[in-house]
Amino acid sequence: MQQKSKKTSLLMMILAMVIFGTIGIFRRYIPWSSGMLAFSRGLLGTAFLAVFVKIRGRKIRHQIGARKLIWLIVSGAVMGFNWILLFEAYHYTTVSVATLCYYMQPVILILLSPLILKEKLLKKKLICAGIAILGMVLVSGVFENGQKGPDQAKGIFLGLAAAALYAAVILINKSTGNVDPYERTIIQLASSAAVMIPYLLVTEDFTQVTFDLTTVLLVLVVGLVHTGFAYALYFGCMEGLKAQTLAIFSYIDPITALILSGLILQEALSPAGIIGAVLILGAAAASELEFPRRR
Numbered sequence: 254m255q256q257k258s259k260k261t262s263l264l265m266m267i268l269a270m271v272i273f274g275t276i277g278i279f280r281r282y283i284p285w286s287s288g289m290l291a292f293s294r295g296l297l298g299t300a301f302l303a304v305f306v307k308i309r310g311r312k313i314r315h316q317i318g319a320r321k322l323i324w325l326i327v328s329g330a331v332m333g334f335n336w337i338l339l340f341e342a343y344h345y346t347t348v349s350v351a352t353l354c355y356y357m358q359p360v361i362l363i364l365l366s367p368l369i370l371k372e373k374l375l376k377k378k379l380i381c382a383g384i385a386i387l388g389m390v391l392v393s394g395v396f397e398n399g400q401k402g403p404d405q406a407k408g409i410f411l412g413l414a415a416a417a418l419y420a421a422v423i424l425i426n427k428s429t430g431n432v433d434p435y436e437r438t439i440i441q442l443a444s445s446a447a448v449m450i451p452y453l454l455v456t457e458d459f460t461q462v463t464f465d466l467t468t469v470l471l472v473l474v475v476g477l478v479h480t481g482f483a484y485a486l487y488f489g490c491m492e493g494l495k496a497q498t499l500a501i502f503s504y505i506d507p508i509t510a511l512i513l514s515g516l517i518l519q520e521a522l523s524p525a526g527i528i529g530a531v532l533i534l535g536a537a538a539a540s541e542l543e544f545p546r547r548r
Contacts, residue, residue, distance in 0.1 A: 262493030269486035274509025276479045277348035287340035295446030301481020321429045328425040329444025335418035346408025348514035352507045354412025359537040360385045361420040381540035388532025391525045434488045500541040
């Protein structure tokens with residue numbers, strides 16, 4: 254029975270990561286601004302998880318305290334702008350390059366941990382960070398013949414900025430301690446949608462927003478499937494898997510993005526870019542894994 258439960262958890266984890274890995278493809282075909290898409294994602298994801306929790310009969314205590322609630326709201330707001338930067342990165346560079354930039358987040362955490370969390374910077378993690386940075390240089394194309402143009406540089410910058418904001422969300426989550434994962438995510442998604450309202454009122458030209466059937470269906474998929482359903486799968490598998498398993502299987506997300514962007518969008522990486530992708534994902538995964546010491 255335990256083996257079956259673990260098998261089911263693995264399947265749920267794999268499905269969640271594959272879904273996350275396709276969001277860049279869907280974003281390419283949605284004509285909305287990144288702000289509008291981030292707002293819709295937060296709103297629809299909140300609605301899905303709230304209904305999901307209600308149907309499953311899962312009890313949420315709502316006793317997290319004012320301090321934790323404030324930090325969760327702040328992290329949700331940061332998450333919303335993180336999505337905007339990532340969606341904008343997809344505009345200026347390929348889905349594969351933007352995704353690889355986004356997965357520099359573990360490296361950013363490694364470098365910030367000694368300053369913010371007062372954690373000791375281990376030699377292994379420092380080496381992994383250096384390898385990932387080298388990989389990022391290769392992905393950027395600076396050693397290749399010809400110039401990639403200002404759009405490529407802007408896309409890389411936006412992807413790295415999105416990774417920095419996501420690292421900030423993780424750091425804030427660490428400070429909130431133990432909170433029910435569904436409750437945490439519902440608060441964060443609702444906050445990400447709420448913070449988009451004043452932002453959209455200032456920046457958005459609502460007369461240019463199209464609501465044709467294809468666009469509405471794609472937005473519903475991003476909000477309900479890529480956000481609500483994928484988060485429900487992810488949190489549902491957490492109890493049946495070890496932390497290291499979750500860490501290593503999370504890299505199905507960028508690998509899926511790399512493969513599908515090449516097959517569907519014809520955005521193949523150069524040989525140097527492929528080497529860079531292997532260095533980034535390999536170093537990031539290795540930095541999160543702990544190996545037992547031999548006696």
